[in-house]
Amino acid sequence: MTDRSYRNPVLHADWSDPDAVRVGEDFYLVASSFHRVPGLPILHSRDLVNWSIVGHGLARLEPEEAFQTPQHGCGVWAPAIRHHDGLFWIFYPDPDRGIFVITATAPTGPWSPPHLLKAGRGLIDPCPLWDDDGSAYLVHAWAKSRAGFNNKLTCHEMSPDGTVLLDGGRHVVDGDALPGYRTLEGPKFYRRDGWYWIFAPAGGVAEGWQSAFRSRHVFGPYEDRIVLAQGDTAVNGPHQGAWVTTVDGRDWFLHFQDKGPFGRVVHLQPMRWVDGWPSIGSPPGQPVPLWEKPAGWGTPTAPAAGPPFGAQWFWAANPRPGWRSFRPGGGLRLACVPGDTDLRQLPNLLGQRLPAERFLATTTLRLTGTTPDARAGLAIVGRTYAWIGLEHTPDGLMLVHRVAGLGDAVPPAPVDGAAVPVGVLVTPDARCQFLAGEPLRPIGPPFPATAGHWVGATLGLFATGDGGAVDVTPLGIT
Incomplete structure (x- = not known):
């Protein structure tokens, strides 16, 4: 490995369900935090390889009385971070209460109080999309433990200010209708070259894969392709993460690998487009152990490097x-x-x-x-x-x-x-x-x-x- 290359995972710690966005030359990553307080950790990088903690979206978990004691497996599940209309937005789910939205003018905060966008049990993994014509949409998944079903992705039209959903929602991808699909979840919504894209994992955290879905229409129908899987590598279940593009126009994909006691560690994969579809990692779509750094070379940092009892606690x-x-x-x-x-x-x-x-x-x-x-x-x-x-x-x-x-x-x-x-x-x-x-x-x-x-x-x-x-x-x- 040279100073122009990196080795996966880029974050060997439990930064579960990562999502990321680029603003100018800066990248910001958010992760699920479950019952831990403060919640919604926010990391910063200039090169997608070296990261440091710059804040948290939630100082405390709400409702206060519900989180007086550890609520294992509850709290903040997989979030999405976006930058739109001069604001940073984080959409996150509490699987027992619904989908919430917070905003800030800077990733370091202060962040607005959580706004309940959609109430209900089993609503997870929300992600917004603001379209070219000013309209807005939200896609989310379902937790079978709360809703009684899963393996489906639901899309809503949303007010552009992110305060209300404008319809009852429609299932735009039904994993039960796709051969071999199970536990389809974690959707991320994008727009590219006239296509609507939903990147979503399936198969479970330890053994799953990453799929991409595309349609000319926001509510579908969507066609699918598996774009990242373990293949003959040692990286089990590579999936659920973020597509980002560097200033020089190159595409990258951040995802996690479940490593048991070490948590869901974060890998960075090169991404290119082949025949109109994303190709992630090395052909035929499997994780790379070593690759050339995206940009900037950065200053080596790690999230735990900070004050002795700093933001990593x-x-x-x-x-x-x-x-x-x-x-x-x-x-x-x-x-x-x-x-x-x-x-x-x-x-x-x-x-x-x-x-x-x-x-x-x-x-x-x-x-x-x-x-x-x-x-x-x-x-x-x-x-x-x-x-x-x-x-x-x-x-x-x-x-x-x-x-x-x-x-x-x-x-x-x-x-x-x-x-x-x-x-x-x-x-x-x-x-x-x-x-x-x-x-x-x-x-x-x-x-x-x-x-x-x-x-x-x-x-x-x-x-x-x-x-x-x-x-x-x-x-x-x-």
């Missing part, structure tokens, strides 16, 4: 005042909040996406002013979890390492009141070796990380108890 539910405060020198203080012993149910779990396929995360913990049973630690949390940290017990302050459902992975060990170094080493097979001490040494057997509900595993910090706090030094990731 999220809560497991809407946060409350006092959960977090900052200390001089970049340290963090987490209040010990009464809560469940099950880390999957803690609203005050402060986490981030696993930032790479191999990394070492380290910090130090000092538990202060606490009451009996206060706990604090560094955790890997998915459908199961493990953590290492400190606990106040009747026998004093202990270093503990616990695994969900199994209890103590090693016997608790007494520690003094000094800060205790802890860490976790994650390898490409998603095995997590917890560490403690100075120098750091392995504690207990490796723990196999697992994905969460529609998300990858979370690298998290927490503190529970009836009073007191834990002081945390900036998380080091190498």
Whole structure:
């Protein structure tokens, strides 16, 4: 690999269901965030390869009372981002409530309060299209878990200001009528050379493919073609993403690959047009591992590169005042909040996406002013979890390492009141070796990380108890 090439994935972290838009020479990407707060992360790039977080579309999830505790698999599903009439627009679904719209004059915000465009259960993956004549449309998919059916794409005429749908909608693509199609979803709407285009994935997140549909009329009929699939590569289920065009007129496609505990990582594929259809990746339409960079060469960046406790962090539910405060020198203080012993149910779990396929995360913990049973630690949390940290017990302050459902992975060990170094080493097979001490040494057997509900595993910090706090030094990731 040279400085003029890139290697996939360009984002090896859980930036699920990516959509992107170019404005001038800048690219902006938005991803689904599900139950995590803040929601709708917005990333920026100049070259489609190096990305940094510039903000979030949602500071909190609504309705407030519904997201006081972690709502796994709920919240913000696949969004679409567009730039139209001087505004940035994000259309996003809450599968239990409907389709919402927010706008801003800049991607960094402030963003408008969510406007409910279409109420209902099972409405997912919305994407707008403003046509050349000023009319506007919206396409969306369906979640069988809420609506009772799926595998169909529905199109509405929409007011140009994005505030109301003007008809009841029509199914413009019926996956049940297409041989081999299942779980057709994630549509993105485009216009090119007199054709209406809907890019949409099918087949499921782990084993699916990317299709393109075209019609001379917005409501169809549409013809289809599979334009990206795994083929003989190791990239399973390559699909659902964004078609973007660089300033020099070249076309590209950003999509995800489901990598279990690491989440839905983002790949970048070259795209060209052959016989009037998009051809994505290398012939016959399969992912490339290595390619020439699109433009600009960019400055190497990654979303986790920022302030020690910056925009890469999220809560497991809407946060409350006092959960977090900052200390001089970049340290963090987490209040010990009464809560469940099950880390999957803690609203005050402060986490981030696993930032790479191999990394070492380290910090130090000092538990202060606490009451009996206060706990604090560094955790890997998915459908199961493990953590290492400190606990106040009747026998004093202990270093503990616990695994969900199994209890103590090693016997608790007494520690003094000094800060205790802890860490976790994650390898490409998603095995997590917890560490403690100075120098750091392995504690207990490796723990196999697992994905969460529609998300990858979370690298998290927490503190529970009836009073007191834990002081945390900036998380080091190498």
